[in-house]
Amino acid sequence: MASEKNLDLMEKIVNLCKRRGFVFPSSEIYGGINGFWDYGPYGSRMKRAVENLWWHEMVEMRDNIEGLDSTIICHPRVWKASGHLDQFSDLMTDCRDCKARFRVDQMEDPTRCSNCKSPNLTEPREFNLMMKTFVGPVFDEEHTAYLRAESCQPIFVDFHSVRIATRQKLPFGIAQIGKAFRNEINPRNFTFRSREFTQMEMEFFCEGEQGMEFFEYWKEQRIKYYREKLKFADSFFRIYEHEKLAHYAKAAIDIEVKFPFGWGELEGVHHRGEWDLSQHSTFSGEDLRYMDHDTGRKIMPTVIETSVGLDRTMLAILANAYDEDTAATQKEGMEEDVRIVLHLPPLVAPIQVAVLPLSKKLNESADTLFRDLNRHFRCEQDVTGSIGKRYRRQDEIGTPFCVTYDFESDTDNAVTVRNRDTMEQTRIGVTQLRDFLEDAIAR
């Protein structure tokens, strides 16, 4: 019963995203392409805002985190070292009867299902979640390269250069926002699992004995970010503690969110130990150890990773924000009507302030106000339709504040600020407007 209601919510979000220009299927006029999505005008504004928020919190506000913007295509040996290439380069076969999947090289009898003994197996196929391409005009094995399956590996690869360029001492971190690609077997749930997506990752390097301490620190920091910056209620997200750890990991948690389709991973905070830098040291032959000049010791840093999906963050924010309530209407025969509203945090709303002249006769003065506000906030002006209709349009895309320019504004130099969530209006002098909005948006 609950799931039925939730499915509706997912459909509503998808429809709203399509209708109002948040997210479209990629290549839609060609029938779409499975696992790829485009962000439209409002979506791209919002995505950029979320990205900027993360970057601001993780890099700009901290003096021991450095930024990086590395390439999507790296030397193939990077993925040898990370284990991504070997992990899934096996031939796999599926049993058509019991649906089990096996590595062909591990089967006692490759012609029969190891589980139900059925001979009804699919042709062995190579499975690799990495997307393959070729560097240079010759398409052969020698020129094969891969699109990165996660954005963190180049951070490890560039560790040395970043440290030298910035003269950072342990502990310090390197952060990066960028695209990653995975040939997911089954893209699902709108943008939740797609084949091209954006990650926001930070690798924090410290001495081994400080690992658990920083693991706890980053876990707290990230939870605080969701609570305070993205306004997630405690009931909307939860911490999942990994019981089974990857062979290299010392500790791991996921921050999970209550998506319309169920709980899903949004961010991982992982204690990766010395694994990544050790692997790249071994495979590249470069000594990636850190020289501690105070003690004269060379140490292999331990890594704490925070890794979050930007697209999943977008979906989570939208799911958390979507609401339908009832509001008064002047439609004939109706007193109330459904109001669709996104309660987006003002910091990430695609439009933060909408400027609405009460009448088209006031367009010119409103336009001046719009141009002024647009220098400081993400703004939009709308002059078509009744004022009520324009409020509803803004509600639907989550605009927290509508500034209405009316017939008195010219004489009293004041406007009405209408609040998205309460629908209440406040008269404010134009000279105080910027301060008022800045304060309200930052809150």
Add this chain to the structure above:
RNA sequence: GCGAGUGUAGCUCAGUUGGUAGAGCAUCACGUUGCCAACGUGAUUGUCGUCGGUUCGAUUCCGAUCACUCGCUCCA
């Protein structure tokens, strides 16, 4: 990847027992109104997901394919 379902206007959907399509909402213009999807008049929009087959004729029947949703699987 397997199984099931779905695909008609920007959105939600109706429809055609085979004769190339409609509604509501949305959008746009004009008028009116002047603070919560108001009203009136008018206007725009579809290769009926795509390709192929059967047919005099296919959006409708058949096949394939693509996409989405759900269940299983997968998520290193």
